């Protein structure tokens with residue numbers, strides 16, 4: 367029998383945005399010794415978070431508060447907005463799906479950089495939208511001018527960038543985001559994915575103007591706060607935009623423990639600052655490692671560093687040499703970025719371990 371699929375889905379190819387390290391471990395038949403491929407935090411979670419989860423564990427039988435009231439109240443205070451400006455979702459990844467569903471009809475187009483964060487593309491394809499890719503600039507970085515001009519030319523419904531950017535680590539300051547807003551066509555929504563905002567120069571982040579209905583800012587508890595496994599992220603937008611999400615979002619999608627953990631994380635600003643400092647030190651270590659081995663490392667405003675192996679063939683070989691040695695890292699999916707290998711900042715001990723393995727496998731690279 368042919369499955370009676372929706373017209374949209376019948377045309378969607380089976381894709382997955384990420385192959386998980388667990389999948390590779392099952393294939394390899396043994397666990398990774400260094401897990402540096404998914405930009406998970408190497409610095410754990412705040413003791414306030416573990417205490418809050420432990421206390422709430424016995425109430426896992428309850429559904430969460432579908433309005434996420436406590437968490438939104440804390441976030442509103444943190445960002446100087448109203449709770450009507452905030453939506454909570456199953457990480458940024460979940461919110462991207464909600465946004466695409468809210469704004470795109472089958473056949474509509476979204477603009478993004480070629481090789482950018484794949485989950486956005488996954489949702490656009492899944493809802494029958496089309497993608498228009500704009501090459502990264504030479505640095506490489508998101509090319510604000512080309513992105514917004516492309517959106518104008520083709521009448522795009524959505525323009526998506528991550529800033530700081532994954533996978534390049536680059537960062538566009540206020541002027542670039544202001545330029546995008548300036549030139550943004552009517553009926554186009556600008557999605558600003560700020561998963562790495564805490565690692566960026568804080569005075570370079572655009573001010574949170576929750577009144578502009580064309581912008582949706584996305585933040586997550588997965589990176590600095592170390593809660594990737596809990597699935598909690600949020601969007602900041604105009605109240606009329608948030609009200610639209612309330613028509614379609616999954617009300618119990620973010621579990622009760624996740625909500626409580628995220629709220630507790632906001633109570634530990636000292637922990638957050640410590641993680642940001644450790645990550646900055648780790649990026650310096652990786653840059654130094656690159657210099658000592660003659661491998662160019664991109665300047666990064668995130669918790670990872672892309673190392674340049676010059677060609678797609680060499681980066682591919684490096685990936686498999688590292689995998690053979692039990693090191694999980696990733697490579698951007700599209701040319702010309704596929705010459706890089708992206709390495710998450712680990713703890714000081716993990717960085718030393720990685721440096722040793724890298725020195726070793728370099729001998730086998732060419």
Ligand SMILES: *Cc1c(COP(=O)(O)O)cnc(C)c1O
Pocket residue numbers: 405456457458459460483528531532559561585586587588594597598599
């Ligand atoms: C890590 C990452 C995310 C994932 O965020 P979740 O809240 O865990 O879904 C989203 N966007 C970018 C650019 C990321 O690098």
